[in-house]
Amino acid sequence: MSTTDGFRADWATKDFYAVLGVKKDATADEIKKAYRKLARANHPDSNPGDTAKHDKFKSVAEAYDVVGDPEKRAKYDEVRQLYGSGGFRTGFGGGGAPGGGGGGSFNLDDLLRDRAGAGGGFGDMFGDLFGGSRGRTQQPRPRKGADVETTATISFLDAIEGVTISLRLSSDAPCPDCSGTGGKPGTKPRICPECEGAGFIVSSAGGAFAINETCPVCGGRQLIYDEPCPTCHGTGRGLSARSIQARIPAGVKDGQRIRLRGKGAAGENGGPAGDLYVVVKVSAHRIFKRKGDNLTIDVPVSFDEAALGSEVKVPTLVNGPVTLKIPAGTPNGRTFRIRGKGAKKSDGTNGDLLATVEVQVPAVLDEPAREAVEAYRRATSGKPLRANLFDGSADEAR
Secondary structure (H helix, E strand, O other): OEEEEEEEHHHHHOOOHHHHOOOOOHHHHHHHHHHHHHHHHHOOOOOOOOHHHHHHHHHHHHHHHOOOOOOHHHHHHHHHHHHHHOEEEEEEEOOHHHOOOOOOOEHHHHHOOOHHHHOOOOHHHHHHHHOOOEEEEEEEEOOOOOEEEEEEEEEEHHHHHHHEEEEEEEEEEOOOOOOOOOEEOOOEEOOOOOOOOEEEEEEEEOOOOOOEEEEEOOOOOOOEEEEOOOOOOOEEEEEEEEEEEEOOOOOOOOOOOOOOOOOOOOOOOOOOOOEEEEEEEEOOOOOOEEEEEEEEEEEEEEEHHHOOEEEEOOOOOOOOOEEEEEEEOOOOOOOOOOOOOEOOOOOOEEEEEEEEEEOOOOOOOOOHHHHHHHHHHHHHHHOOHHHOOOOOOOHOOO
């Protein structure tokens, strides 16, 4: 659909007087009175959830924006008269040649495009009519609700397997007493005198430019109440306490931020709710630790198990113990990989369990054990372990 400076071509086919329920020769006061009555009856704040009245309110505001302005009204009447006489056709319908003849047609879309090089004519008239300093009435736009962030602490096991938790949230929401209108319950609103129900005011931006700003009196609501709501003090907002169920996926990491769409604060003017962000804190486990998608565990083994080799039972977090074969001569600190016993990955597979051997030295030996260790010492005394620490060390020190 063609547009020029805010003008919509289909406006030429709209009867704004009929929308307001007034005659074409109605006075300015009659038009204003009709607009205020219809705006009050169909305003979204007074009719929450009534789509038909919301649409009616938009049509009424659009009509008043044109015929409520003397200059725009005069040019609108001229356009309507030309359209009614068949003086031009629009790109979406209508017919007739200039002057009412049928031998050709005059396309409004082409007419508007000619404005850039014509420097006047109908293009300028339409631009002045629909693209003037006031601009079109702008309804309060739907606004997405605020995002909310909270923290949840879960166990190590729940982080590995996933869990559904209950969250108690407090967030910004429409005031429960006035339903977001800002007025004292039981009182009726009136059209804002500052913006005359437009919801915005026009301020100069320098030169020939002007910008629309939210009305400072009604805050864009277009209506005001003489008695503000005592609960929210006229703001229309309050706090909402609610409980929701949140699914924490398997494999979540400590400090990870999870986004839950549409679980944040309620939107405004029919806008969507914000999102909820849950920052997960994972409690430490007594035995297991985490390294990426792998789990780690320290496995104590005795000297003889490490020296002679053995098979030891190693616990896993979920599926019971597994048997780990320790080869003879295993040094302290060696790590063995047990595949598939770690945390859940994003692709649905599991990481591994990394088992690190810790050779234990007994703090106290009974007599038989001491005799056995002394016998081992005598048997290995000819193989000093630290000889290589001193080979050539005097020469290197010079």
